[in-house]
Amino acid sequence: MHRLRTLLVFAAAxxxxxxxxxxxPSHGPAxxxxxxxxxxxxxxxxxxxxxxxxxxVWREAAAAHPAFILGVGDTIQGGDDATAESEWRQVAALxxxxxxxxxxxxxxxxxxxxxxxxxxxxxxTHRPLHYGFDHGAAHFTILDNSRDDQFSPEEMAFLESxxxxxxxxxxxxxxxxxxSWIFDAALRNTGFALHKLARQYGVRYVIAxxxxxxxxxxxEGVSYVSVPxxxxxxxxxxxxxxxxxFGYTVVTVRGADVTMAIQELPAPYGQGRVTSLADWGxxxxxxxx
Numbered sequence: 001m002h003r004l005r006t007l008l009v010f011a012a013a014x015x016x017x018x019x020x021x022x023x024x025p026s027h028g029p030a031x032x033x034x035x036x037x038x039x040x041x042x043x044x045x046x047x048x049x050x051x052x053x054x055x056x057v058w059r060e061a062a063a064a065h066p067a068f069i070l071g072v073g074d075t076i077q078g079g080d081d082a083t084a085e086s087e088w089r090q091v092a093a094l095x096x097x098x099x100x101x102x103x104x105x106x107x108x109x110x111x112x113x114x115x116x117x118x119x120x121x122x123x124x125t126h127r128p129l130h131y132g133f134d135h136g137a138a139h140f141t142i143l144d145n146s147r148d149d150q151f152s153p154e155e156m157a158f159l160e161s162x163x164x165x166x167x168x169x170x171x172x173x174x175x176x177x178x179x180s181w182i183f184d185a186a187l188r189n190t191g192f193a194l195h196k197l198a199r200q201y202g203v204r205y206v207i208a209x210x211x212x213x214x215x216x217x218x219x220e221g222v223s224y225v226s227v228p229x230x231x232x233x234x235x236x237x238x239x240x241x242x243x244x245x246f247g248y249t250v251v252t253v254r255g256a257d258v259t260m261a262i263q264e265l266p267a268p269y270g271q272g273r274v275t276s277l278a279d280w281g282x283x284x285x286x287x288x289x
Contacts, residue, residue, distance in 0.1 A: 036252055039253075078111055139163075160197055170256040205258070208225070211226055228248075
């Protein structure tokens, strides 16, 4: 974490523009156009989960009528094989009212730390630890870096195979829990393996969570994004302008065109502000706002 703080300070000075003024309150996303689809992207629930936040996120997300929900992991607090299943049962009860929405979850470090916890993840999410899926013109590759800050050789091999098999999809997303790319992307390093594969196969978005902060770097046509918290505690400054807030992201896909509406929760958890991905950089709101 100390290394991350140092990097963010460096990036603020060298890479990014000054921060901006507060934004207008949200009035919710506009209806999706015919032929398009939307999904909701959720950040971490846990890591010192704040009471009531995740439940409010789900109520707000459901109101957007998404085709599915995509989560970046840390759904349970975890850490103990003996209590993990009861935590997953509690999650299942909380989500019962939203069974109509398909759910795709990435494994987070709070979800998977042992063979027992890995099996429970599979049981309660009905997903493997890594997988791919299509929806409309989009393809999504979900990777597992729950137990390591970097992607293992096996994960990278799976990623390349999955992307190769889905080259025809108009838009591609890579999703994992940890932002294993963060230092390379922030320092504009175009030579790291993940970026090379993303470029080779036309990946547009690489998405993660874990740090509970909205971060965004564009590198050679690839957008690297760490999504805001969906319940895990806010760190450092705790300020909205720095990317520390509770919310979710409504993603609309129209063929190869993608837009992201980043929704802050309304009171009492926030002010209901809405931004686009382009409004954010590595350390907060850009000068355009």
